[in-house]
Amino acid sequence: MNFIRIPHRLKSTIKIPSQTNRVEKLYAGLLSDDAILRRVSLSKAITLIETTHPVKRKQAEYLLSKLLKSGISRNLSQNRKSEASKMKTALRIGLTGPPGAGKSTFIEALGTYITEKKGLNVAVLAVDPSSSKTGGSLLGDKTRMEELSRNMKAYIRPSPAGGTLGGVARTTFESCILCEAAGYDVILVETVGVGQSEYKVADLVDMFTLIIPPAGGDELQGIKRGIIEVVDSVIVNKSDGDLIPAARRIQMEYLSALKFMPPNYPNHAWKPPVVRVSSLSGDGIDQSWGMMESFFEKLTSLTDKDTGEGMAILEKKRIKQRELWMWHHVQDRLLEEIKTKDFARRISQKVVDNDATPGTGADEIIRHFLGDKM
């Protein structure tokens, strides 16, 4: 009697992720015509990609690669499946600002405007780097976006607290893909303007917007100086009543500050505008959205003539962002992994004991882990 032996290296490919059915169901649900099913599937899919369980992580990878293969989020020139949408792919907008700028009320006002007046679907992903330390929650308090959270065309999802990369969950990027799959036209990624997280969010979105209150001096010092160099637009919020003169002043200050910044896009394709908004009365909300639409139109139609590749500027930006994020992840997790290894611990002890310099210790660790792959 002969036995057919399965080569060892094939064994892993034979293993089919358990509950593949579940992934197929999620996939079908995300692309379904039923808005409620899409919404439920999106929630489940985000939960799936947020897991650290190895088997579920495999399922998540399978789901994401299936979506990418089917063309979701593939490129900007491809039409969205949703006919109602004028967008070609979701516009990803990052929103940051100091505490007290009224980010949540602005997002509520903007989200309501986009869904009700423009008939578009809006997803809100909130990144909260502070919650792991202070316990404060950005969107846990759902009542802050009471109106929007009852809106069937809007989807609100807080990101898990903590994690690496300045509070931006690795999954925020992947959540964007899921939201696009589920037919959301606009994705608003909210973050608190503290620490390094806002830079990370700038590397994640198409358009990076700073929201500030109409108060100068001390309050504004909470904004990192570098931020102004990477913003695509500034919203001066709370521009109502007595605060209008102050808001005008701030608007002028930011406009002149932005003049001195080097352009963020080739051929001066985009100059960051500064818009005054009252989230309370709704003044300036239409202008804000118009500016966002115009950003998207321009950067998807203009190509980077310098390189002569004929690729839309936004497409190029997204490609760069994907690469950048991959390396952010590698850097973060690789070190985390290595630090847990016995060998690294031994070398670390040598450096602590002054038996090796930090440089030679690092050499030993790198040689050990990359040695045969150099």
Next chain:
Amino acid sequence: MNFIRIPHRLKSTIKIPSQTNRVEKLYAGLLSDDAILRRVSLSKAITLIETTHPVKRKQAEYLLSKLLKSGISRNLSQNRKSEASKMKTALRIGLTGPPGAGKSTFIEALGTYITEKKGLNVAVLAVDPSSSKTGGSLLGDKTRMEELSRNMKAYIRPSPAGGTLGGVARTTFESCILCEAAGYDVILVETVGVGQSEYKVADLVDMFTLIIPPAGGDELQGIKRGIIEVVDSVIVNKSDGDLIPAARRIQMEYLSALKFMPPNYPNHAWKPPVVRVSSLSGDGIDQSWGMMESFFEKLTSLTDKDTGEGMAILEKKRIKQRELWMWHHVQDRLLEEIKTKDFARRISQKVVDNDATPGTGADEIIRHFLGDKM
């Protein structure tokens, strides 16, 4: 006839670095009683550790480990070989500040004071993160420290430009060990107060000092806000003539700002003082040095009672710094190495082409490089 086979794993240890003689000569030169030989050997040794040539790098590692083994820079409680010195090991002082603060003139004045009035040897290591971009040089223009550079008790060495880690050469740490070996009692590490480099320097020295000019407002905004949280002292330079009132005002401002900072050392062992100095007239230079000496005295005699380990606070700080630097190096160089590998390039292309998400791409890279070492 029997053959004795050398086990393969021993082969590498049998290889003796070529020109071992050269290293032995450097070692002997660094520890020699002849001040001129010490100085020449120090220059050669720093050049050796700055090389990237693999064989010379081996020699540098051998020299450093020989010095560490012989007790140089081993611990703070051990007496220095130089009997003239009141220091037990070199005091490493980091000096940062915005351009125009007069860092070089302050270092010249302080260095001259320490060598002439206190009879101590001073080494100046200058880190210049800007030179790779702007071509400007911090100390290349040696005439800026004309007096000090002619002083036989002083040694001035600019760091190589460029490099990673925010312009702080990996070798700055190792240069400190060489300077200690050559009998320098005080090491001044100078950096420009731009970018991230000043934080890195803070992780490299015992005492981190900010030098500022007596000018408020715009000029001061060049200093990163975070800096004030990590300084051990502030020097208000150019406090002479008409500028004295402005310098007094700045002094008060910094003193009150520092009050709100959390303590950097356990048991409130050190409160950062703010000293007004005129590098021109020499006013305040003695006070600056007194403050530095007092910092060293306090932090080498006080132990961290919280941990009950009975270790001097400064010793603990240095241990933490060594570990931190090792991981800085690993993080920086590991990624650099991996990025050059074909496998990483292939995955990177998959992410660019949207065939994989940044997260799953990172997973693949980590699995590939750490796979069998997990």
